[in-house]
Amino acid sequence: MSEMACRNCGRVFTVPKKRLDVCPICKTRSLTENWSGLIIVFNPESSTLADKLSLKEAGRYALNIGR
Amino acid sequence: MKKQSKIYAIKTMIGQEKQVLEMFERRVKAKGEPYTTAIKAAIWVKDVKGYIFVETEDPILVDELLQGIRHSRGRSSSFIDPSEIDKYLVVKPVIESLKTGDLVEIIGGPFKSMKGRVVAVDRQKSEVTLELLESASPFPITIYAEYLRKIEGGA
Ligand SMILES: [Zn+2]
Numbered sequence: 001m002s003e004m005a006c007r008n009c010g011r012v013f014t015v016p017k018k019r020l021d022v023c024p025i026c027k028t029r030s031l032t033e034n035w036s037g038l039i040i041v042f043n044p045e046s047s048t049l050a051d052k053l054s055l056k057e058a059g060r061y062a063l064n065i066g067r
Numbered sequence: 068m069k070k071q072s073k074i075y076a077i078k079t080m081i082g083q084e085k086q087v088l089e090m091f092e093r094r095v096k097a098k099g100e101p102y103t104t105a106i107k108a109a110i111w112v113k114d115v116k117g118y119i120f121v122e123t124e125d126p127i128l129v130d131e132l133l134q135g136i137r138h139s140r141g142r143s144s145s146f147i148d149p150s151e152i153d154k155y156l157v158v159k160p161v162i163e164s165l166k167t168g169d170l171v172e173i174i175g176g177p178f179k180s181m182k183g184r185v186v187a188v189d190r191q192k193s194e195v196t197l198e199l200l201e202s203a204s205p206f207p208i209t210i211y212a213e214y215l216r217k218i219e220g221g222a
Contacts, residue, residue, distance in 0.1 A: 008162060042103045042108060043105075046072060049149065063155070
């Protein structure tokens with residue numbers, strides 16, 4: 001299993017190694033294993049941190065995503 | 068009136084920050100309400116050793132969930148100002164914030180340090196088409212959004 005981040009929407013998810021190349025959330029093909037830092041948003045409506053990062057939905061997001 | 072949430076530092080064993088965060092995440096999700104409402108977000112920043120941060124309006128709920136999490140050393144009693152962790156927050160992928168008309172600087176690749184005006188954004192491919200400002204060439208170029216930094220928003 002491998003933890004990938006989506007360059008388009010920032011989501012982080014665990015997938016079987018090299019099996020998945022499409023983001024299950026936004027459907028783009030721009031995944032990478034090269035990311036660091038993680039924010040878990042539980043309640044985006046009233047979170048200062050989610051607001052700072054413009055994250056509108058609950059979920060797991062990478063803070064830094066490499067190319 | 069809405070309760071004000073604050074950001075608390077949670078001590079962890081050095082090197083176990085992400086593991087503590089993920090265990091905490093599992094516990095919040097397993098408990099559901101009111102935890103998922105009162106606990107807004109939790110964050111692990113790579114450059115900060117021995118801490119994760121939790122944003123909540125109810126630190127007592129956080130203490131309860133931290134009980135028995137391996138490598139967690141508990142919540143520090145004081146809260147920190149959100150601006151203190153601002154410097155670690157890298158905003159979302161550049162592509163999300165770019166739109167036609169924006170002025171951008173190229174920060175990587177063969178056109179590095181040139182400036183351009185965005186003429187098209189392809190979110191599917193994460194590519195941006197630019198007209199270079201200092202170039203004699205009238206042709207727009209298309210490059211990866213990761214190579215760009217926004218200088219100012221267009222109209
Ligand atoms: Zn995505």
